[in-house]
Amino acid sequence: KAGVTQTPRYLIKTRGQQVTLSCSPISGHRSVSWYQQTPGQGLQFLFEYFSETQRNKGNFPGRFSGRQFSNSRSEMNVSTLELGDSALYLCASSLELLGTGTPEAFFGQGTRLTVV
């Protein structure tokens, strides 16, 4: 079956702009979580969506937001981009909410965002 698909793979934006990233989970998976990965901070959790509702949120400013649609596809939006937002953004899908015993989260290949 198809894996987690993230689009676009690469993106270059200018400081101050906004960006929307997309994640299509594995068919049947209801949880989508988002992560930011930078060389300095490693992998950091942004938020998790389940049944169109945000269930968990990491320690990121309000410029980072997301949503999930009825087909479980999710989008992440970053407004007023800053240079420090340059990172690899990863999404992961799982059958159920993280923390309910599901052992495995499947990650997409990520979107490489560069803010100039």
Next chain:
Amino acid sequence: LAKTTQPISMDSYEGQEVNITCSHNNIATNDYITWYQQFPSQGPRFIIQGYKTKVTNEVASLFIPADRKSSTLSLPRVSLSDTAVYYCLVGAYNAGNMLTFGGGTRLMVKP
């Protein structure tokens, strides 16, 4: 969340067995131990998960001693394609929690 400690990096040669140990002294009774592998510019990939003793799948083995304060990921006969970062996660699946990755171990396999 239980704090994990792994070596920052390891070197090995093709065909060797590689063992990566993770320390998690304050692991809770309900915590599982999970390992992920990540290649550059790709998302992490689940390798194996265990609770106690030994777990083996087609990719790796996971050894967990009785006190569960550490665990060892064993990769048999590594190849160049096993060069990656390996993350040990403990207690990542408590209710209302998220996946929290530590620094990981950068494994370099040489020819």
